[in-house]
Amino acid sequence: MISVALLGNPNTGKTSLFNALTRSYEYVGNWAGVTVEKKVGVLLDKKGELVDLPGVYSLSPLSRDEAVTSEYLLQTAPDVVLNVVDASQIERNLHLTLQLADYGRPLVVALNMTDVAEGRGVQIDPAELARQLGAAVIPVVARTEKGCRELLREIARTGERTVPVRTAYAAPLEEAIAELEARIPADAGPGRWLALQFLEGNEAVVQRLRKVLPAAWLDAFFRSTEAAVLARTECRDLQQYIRQQRSDRIANILSACCRRVSSSSSTFSEKLDAIVTHKWLGxxxxxxxxxxxxxxxxxxxxxxxxxxxxxxxxxxxxxxxxxxxxxxxxxxxxxxxxxxxxxxxxxxxxxxxxxxxxxxxxxxxxxxxxxxxxxxxxxxxxxxxxxxxxxxxxxxxxxxxxxxxxxxxxxxxxxxxxxxxxxxxxxxxxxxxxxxxxxxxxxxxxxxxxxxxxxxxxxxxxxxxxxxxxxxxxxxxxxxxxxxxxxxxxxxxxxxxxxxxxxxxxxxxxxxxxxxxxxxxxxxxxxxxxxxxxxxxxxxxxxxxxxxxxxxxxxxxxxxxxxxxxxxxxxxxxxxxxxxxxxxxxxxxxxxxxxxxxxxxxxxxxxxxxxxxxxxxxxxxxxxxxxxxxxxxxxxxxxxxxxxxxxxxxxxxxxxxxxxxxxxxxx
Amino acid sequence: MMPLTQLQRGSRGKVTDMASVSFMVRRRLSDLGVTEGSIVSVRKMLPFGGPCTIESNGQWIAIRRKEAQAVRVLAL
Structure with a gap:
């Protein structure tokens, strides 16, 4: 049995996908935060175990349910990371995908809600996205279970998996990552990912690194890196800088694989909202x-x-x-x-x-x-x-x-x-x-x-x-x-x-x-x-x-x-x-x-x-x-x-x- | 530059400064893809100083009026 971790932004259809890929049933809702604890199910083809984790926008936790996801990645090394990406909000979703690519485990991207995206005039070329990410990309519609069989086949494929393409950061940051990575003992986890998450201020990772490296050194290292990076940019802090670097790469990826035909917003939701969240009538x-x-x-x-x-x-x-x-x-x-x-x-x-x-x-x-x-x-x-x-x-x-x-x-x-x-x-x-x-x-x-x-x-x-x-x-x-x-x-x-x-x-x-x-x-x-x-x-x-x-x-x-x-x-x-x-x-x-x-x-x-x-x-x-x-x-x-x-x-x-x-x- | 709340309903603006938005709200907004440089518009304001709904990149987000006031935008 292989272990598969299911990750994605809140409200992208993770739980629907979980239900489509396993026999067990979970609770689905259209609001951020339906899954608050990890849940495990056996894949339909019985070749692996799927772990449904609470939805996160990034791996640095802000709330208690998000901490569950970070802790999981720190404590276990799943064989495959299955990342659900909402195609209609691909830009924001890819921030998480890039962080998961840095994690270094084989990555499979389930490109969900392609129907919604197409309705909004966004067309994504899965093959090109796959090439850019160094990961398998399978378009699915989780609600109707479309594409789920292909996804299962992809997950079960073992052997010739490649490691996802990592994001290369600009000079002072990239050197700092390398320096910290070299100091992290191999058994502590994926070094580059830990180093990056530490510099991004992921509290769970900070705690982990303090166990293996002197806290005073870590603090000094963080401060000197931040100073070196901020001297060259206008960013407020290191976190914002790293985010911006990722945004740049996402812009590149999207220009290669994404085509915007026209942008029309869903008028039905707008009309309904005009009534149910009306000033006085709400x-x-x-x-x-x-x-x-x-x-x-x-x-x-x-x-x-x-x-x-x-x-x-x-x-x-x-x-x-x-x-x-x-x-x-x-x-x-x-x-x-x-x-x-x-x-x-x-x-x-x-x-x-x-x-x-x-x-x-x-x-x-x-x-x-x-x-x-x-x-x-x-x-x-x-x-x-x-x-x-x-x-x-x-x-x-x-x-x-x-x-x-x-x-x-x-x-x-x-x-x-x-x-x-x-x-x-x-x-x-x-x-x-x-x-x-x-x-x-x-x-x-x-x-x-x-x-x-x-x-x-x-x-x-x-x-x-x-x-x-x-x-x-x-x-x-x-x-x-x-x-x-x-x-x-x-x-x-x-x-x-x-x-x-x-x-x-x-x-x-x-x-x-x-x-x-x-x-x-x-x-x-x-x-x-x-x-x-x-x-x-x-x-x-x-x-x-x-x-x-x-x-x-x-x-x-x-x-x-x-x-x-x-x-x-x-x-x-x-x-x-x-x-x-x-x-x-x-x-x-x-x-x-x-x-x-x-x-x-x-x-x-x-x-x-x-x-x-x-x-x-x-x-x-x-x-x-x-x-x-x-x-x-x-x-x-x-x-x-x-x-x-x-x-x-x-x-x-x-x-x-x-x-x-x-x-x-x-x- | 002006506070997001002064943006005319339905017209769009570019976020120029979010430094005075509270830390947690800024983090959440950045998670949702709203940072300096994003294009936003105001959809709705609830009465009695209630939350305001903004739109950015096809998604709708509700935030409190006072946080929206702290977001500086440039009308487009």
Missing amino acids: IPIFLLFMFLTFKLTFDWFGTPISDRLDALLSGPVSDGLQRLLQQLGAADFIQAVILNGIVAGVGGVLVFVPQIFMLFLIISFIEDSGYMARIATVMDKLMEGAGLNGKTFIPMIIGFGCNVPGIMAARTIEQPRERLLTILLTPLMSCSARLSVYSLFVGVFFQSHKAIIVLSLYVLGVVVALTLAKLFSCTLARGEETIFVVELPPYRFPQWKTLARSTWEKGKGFVRKAGTFIFGGSVLIWLLSYTGFRGWNVPIDHSFMRSIGDLIAPLLQPLGFGNWQAGAALITGFLAKEVVVSTMGIIYATSGDAGLQQALGTYFSPLQAYSFMVFILLYVPCLATVGVIRKETNSAKWTWFSVGYALIVAYLLSILIYRIGLLLGFH
Whole structure:
């Protein structure tokens, strides 16, 4: 097996290409920063392993996800470097290609988006480009998998590979590179590349060279080289000079292989942008879009299907299972665990699959269409007011699906302070798991206003997050100004195949969780409700579950839902928010009432239900989210902080909403 | 020479000086191919001093108003 590293600028179709070249499936989006960690897949011809790395513009990292790519090149020497080049932006893409050529491993260039380039009147001669670079160049269209077979054949070709043509720099720099290269021990890595990256100020390479060469000498060498180079040019620093030298070579390469027929910009994107990023309408349009999302999820599409699924599960499936178990002569205990534990617990969560898939479909659409970067732009001013930038809104939108990938996506944020705040606040975004709790409650209490009630919870999460961001950035995490630069990719209509796949990829986790985590949790919760201090099969009022619920019920009294059932559901909800639904399903199923919905109607009033939903929205991140916060912040202190502040805020807001609601005459 | 933000909407300018743009923004812009000598135009400015969208070489980039003000251009 050979190892192939996949590199390229952000948003050039790396992940699409990865999916086309391997059997595995990854997440594709039309915004810079979809891949935040390296991912490995086996090539279709089984001849090699493909490593998908986060997109970078150059090898000097600015953000955490970019550092993954530099570290990878420092630590491993892949057999082949596969560089995806966006033909429609070839000039900027070649900067990375030239840096990769200096790396010295065999290079294969996948010239992607040739169709877009031709639409813009740019024609590239692949054979000439290959000659200029000393690398194989294969034109592809990753989205339609055109050219992928040729690419695989080229990657698998072994033996007569040539080393790419290296860029020759002007006099004082070239000598400095040679001097440093001679001093770098052979086992430290490709000498010329390390020397160049060091002079360009690549932080990861600086750290590496400090391990093998004296730091004081390195610093002095850098300063003297920079002085010698800058004396002859007008450049600001060495980095700019090296970049300029590369630009010169790129201009030469392009004059040999690239023909511009005419330049026309895509008018469709322009027209659409005139509306969705309109001066005044931008934010209202975004809110309208979100409202339609919830309309689709609840009123028009998700809920009707959910209801049918619910009827199927609680009717024929349950009854059939019961009859089957009786025929098999299963013990009462087994019957109870299956019907009251598993069917009530897992089934209670599974009925929300249609809503959740609908939501994931729309999030995938936002990602793939190019609207994501526009949302970031429209929201920037608001976010700046809160001490963040528009880009931090992207992890938050992903957090609407699931907080875990949302927090991972925060890696694309350059400033450490903004990144920390985003990680801490993304859990306030209402994820799909919480959606199952809302679906249950709005179905019982807010029949005629489902979409607007749920939208209010989502907006509340965002408002709380922004308020806290302001508060934290004035107190806990001061310093560093915020920055905002975002690339606005051309709009494209997402392909159905890609949409379906990425919706399934996101939703799969939810279904899998129902089959494993929630399955296990349901059995455990059922056991807690079946057993008590007096032994087995006790009435629910004497069960362990009741004892646990009673412990915290008094604390919840001021919030309006001081019953033990709510207390028990909240504690188990820390495992995963859907478990709240499972727990309630099990508790009320065991207490022998009619359906879960009728039971809820007798234990909650609409105002109490709303207060409960607000508490669920904010109270603590789920177990998986806490785990990823710990991993991403690398700090126990911030992890505890994220749990602690959420509990306090949830408690205060629920009291506030409940009390004000009572004063206003709601009940 | 004038700040990029004063460039007439739709007309083009050549970037002459980016020295007073903050370091990180300058790095990102240079990654995207916007440096001294690039041809740019202003597409859109959002209200309340919000970000402005610029176009360079067929790609659109949104940056903050104050960074755009720090980019000096020569109208073409």
